[in-house]
Amino acid sequence: MASTDTAPSVHEAQVPDSASVEAGLDALEAVQTQGTPLSEVLRTKALPPLIALLLVLALWQGAFALELTSSYKLPSPGMVWSSLVDLWQAGTLFSIVWTSVWRGVAGFLAAVAIGTPIGLLVARVKPVRTAVGPILAGLQSLPSVAWVPAAVIWLGINNSMMYAVILLGAVPSVANGLVSGIDQVPPLFLRAGRTLGATGLANARHILLPGALPGYLAGLKQGWAFSWRSLMAAELVAASPDLGLGLGRYLENQRESADMSGVLLGIILILIVGMAIDLLLFAPIERRVLRNRGLLTTNR
Amino acid sequence: MSPALTTSEDALDDGALAGSPAVRISHVHKSFGRAGAATHVLDDITLDVAPGEFVTLLGASGCGKSTLLNLVAGLDKPSSGTIEVPGGRPSLMFQEHALFPWLTAGKNIELALRLNGVPRPERRAEAERLLELVRLGGSYGKRVHELSGGMRQRVAMARALAQGSSVLLMDEPFAALDAITRDVLHDEITRIWAAQKLTVLFVTHNVREAVRLAQRVVLLSSRPGRVAREWQIDLPQPRRIESAGVADLSIEITEELRGEIRRHGKH
Structure with missing residues (x-):
């Protein structure tokens, strides 16, 4: 090309000027990110929930002290605490929690393994979406405890029935999360992927799935919540000596023996397990994913 | 014509x-x-x-x-x-940079190289070279949101060049x-x-x-x-x-x- 033969030498002369302006612009416009000091994190993130918790305990203790109702119906926080200590000393606390957590986690992982391919199919195959999509979305609003009687008749009172209820509760959430995650991948990324030559499997692996990750994570989180809820419902309803003592069963046992402190302890333990998985497992992953993508604006 | x-x-x-x-x-x-x-x-x-x-x-x-x-x-x-x-x-560049936010600047370029069939051992050095070409040497590990608008378009330019067309x-x-x-x-x-x-x-x-x-x-x-x-x-x-x-x-x-x-x- 005639004109480009001479062009490079001319450009060389121009380089220093434009390059230095560019360097200046880069320095001026680069986004500064800095970590928040730990003390600040503790003060802004840990303190408020702690205060709220103390407030609830104080109100509870106050209601007990005022004798609003009989202590049979409303035991004090201290009485619930001693129920916990009893369980601990009897050596059954860990096994009760573990029985349920293990079931819940195993059921949840199975729900992920089943829900993910279903989600991919529904998101990417038009006829499947038209056929299954509405049912999948509708299933989310069906309380999974409704499945318990059916599962008992189909499978009997055993672990399979527990897992069936968990799956029926959690699979739609996981699948729906992936579907909405994929739907939310900006079309621009898909075009960019095609321009780069990503088709078929490469497109799914490098563009579609990473792009859908935030929505998928939200679906997983909800899937866990549904797994846990379904399991507790199943454990409450289904009683059999073969099943082992989980949290739901413990709760129901304490009700049968009219032990309100035990019932409250059961509720609190179920709440703590559900929250702990969310806070210790999902929250850090989600934060990391969002921060990497610049979607977390904590420093503003 | x-x-x-x-x-x-x-x-x-x-x-x-x-x-x-x-x-x-x-x-x-x-x-x-x-x-x-x-x-x-x-x-x-x-x-x-x-x-x-x-x-x-x-x-x-x-x-x-x-x-x-x-x-x-x-x-x-x-x-x-x-x-x-x-x-x-x-290669195609858009009005929006279209960089993938789940990858760093360097990895965006490496993805283009990978899809273009460049073998793995060569990708890193080639990505660094292309970043150098758009005067963004040292930005390999930067996240997309850490870059200014102009820098993003230059990374996009480097990624477009990585397609080898x-x-x-x-x-x-x-x-x-x-x-x-x-x-x-x-x-x-x-x-x-x-x-x-x-x-x-x-x-x-x-x-x-x-x-x-x-x-x-x-x-x-x-x-x-x-x-x-x-x-x-x-x-x-x-x-x-x-x-x-x-x-x-x-x-x-x-x-x-x-x-x-x-x-x-x-x-």
Whole structure:
């Protein structure tokens, strides 16, 4: 090309000027990110929930002290605490929690393994979406405890029935999360992927799935919540000596023996397990994913 | 060249045109929607881009310039006519940087290299080299959101180059940037175009930008898009967007563009 033969030498002369302006612009416009000091994190993130918790305990203790109702119906926080200590000393606390957590986690992982391919199919195959999509979305609003009687008749009172209820509760959430995650991948990324030559499997692996990750994570989180809820419902309803003592069963046992402190302890333990998985497992992953993508604006 | 529409004789004299073109668009029509109610977007576009040539496609909204670029990129198919890009799938840059936010700047480039078949051991060094080329050496591990708008477009440029095509399609890549940054990026693309011997087809609605960058400006009319006129730009590079030469030609081309737009006001 005639004109480009001479062009490079001319450009060389121009380089220093434009390059230095560019360097200046880069320095001026680069986004500064800095970590928040730990003390600040503790003060802004840990303190408020702690205060709220103390407030609830104080109100509870106050209601007990005022004798609003009989202590049979409303035991004090201290009485619930001693129920916990009893369980601990009897050596059954860990096994009760573990029985349920293990079931819940195993059921949840199975729900992920089943829900993910279903989600991919529904998101990417038009006829499947038209056929299954509405049912999948509708299933989310069906309380999974409704499945318990059916599962008992189909499978009997055993672990399979527990897992069936968990799956029926959690699979739609996981699948729906992936579907909405994929739907939310900006079309621009898909075009960019095609321009780069990503088709078929490469497109799914490098563009579609990473792009859908935030929505998928939200679906997983909800899937866990549904797994846990379904399991507790199943454990409450289904009683059999073969099943082992989980949290739901413990709760129901304490009700049968009219032990309100035990019932409250059961509720609190179920709440703590559900929250702990969310806070210790999902929250850090989600934060990391969002921060990497610049979607977390904590420093503003 | 489409002889009937070329206004500049120089274009035909250019030695480089003797070989086969890098992009050959012949009698391309494009309409959207069903027959009967179809919208005719492109009407009989014929345009050759020579290897190493820098062409800007200029037009008002509705002239189908982005549609044409998508056709050349292979993202869509023409309703009739043919588009040939002998060098294979061209690279494409968008108005938005389109960098993947789940990857670092360097990994974005490496993904393009990987999809282009570059073996793993070479990718890292090649990505660093391309970042160096757009003067972003040291930004390999930066997240997309940590970069300024101008830096993002330069990473996007590096990623486009990583596709290994000598044909670069650019769809208003600087339209969303502030004037100072855009000015600097004009210098960048001119420098890289010359250094890498690229063929560039650059879409814009900014007349001065078109004149600042191109060897040839192609004006498209709107609804349907047709090649209305071409100008060969013989001003020496490097040009400045505020220089008198650029300004004079811009005035002439703007008049023509306004004429094209005005036709749509009459019924």
